[in-house]
Amino acid sequence: MKILQTPLKDCYIIEPTVFVDDRGYFFEKYNEKKFEEFTGMNGHFVQDNISESSYGVLRGIHLQKGEHAQAKLVSCLEGKVWDVAVDLRENSPTFGQWFGIELSAENKLQLYIPRGFGHGFSVLSKTAVFSYKCDNFYHRESEGSVKFNDPDLGIDWKIAENDAILSDKDQNAPSFKDRNF
Known part of the structure; x- marks a missing residue:
């Protein structure tokens, strides 16, 4: 397993070592001890979520704020997604910057997104089929969001904007400047 730093502070790509033979494959998806040794961060997770979506669905940019903030370890179990993390920690040297990576069942990559980041x-x-491991429990009243197509962020979602299928919440999310957290 390799843990690779992204351009965003405290945000990591986890690349498993995959063992393949005529029976299929095997890999260690997560190892808390290795994660903590490499990053110095607690990687204890308390909630797993799964979503299924079709082409063009765009979910985000979401976060949990305050004492209910969540770090996430995300992966794509079936199909392919363009995954985006946005540093929304105002005291961070990478505040307001984003990082994107293709996650797929084929490449088996994961992205660790720390607390204080937006995700989509x-x-x-x-x-x-998308998997989220979270280090804190979901709390509806602590939801925050930022508009997916905010020009100050300039995120490339790898799909045409008119192909994006959005929830009402995501269509009406505040701008980066007017964020609600």
Whole structure:
């Protein structure tokens, strides 16, 4: 397993070592001890979520704020997504910057997104099954969001904007300047 730093402070790509033979494959998806040794950060998770979406679905940019903030370890179990993390920590040297990576069932990559980051993804395949491991429990009243197409962020979602399928919440999210956290 390799843990690679992204251009965003405290945000990591986890690349597993995959063992393949005529029976299929095996890999260690997560190892808390290795993660903590490399990053110096607690990687204890308390909640797993799964979503299924079709091509063009864009979920984000979401976060949990305050004492209910969540770090996430995300992966794509089926299909392919463009996954985006946005540093929304005002005291961070990478505040307001974003990083995107293709996560797929084929490449088996994961992205660790620390607390204080926004997160979203767009579905690039016909369908995708997406997994989120969270280090804190979901709390509806602590939801925050930023508009997916905010010009101050300039995120490339790898799909045409008119192909994006959005929830009402995501369509009406505040701008980066007017964020609600």
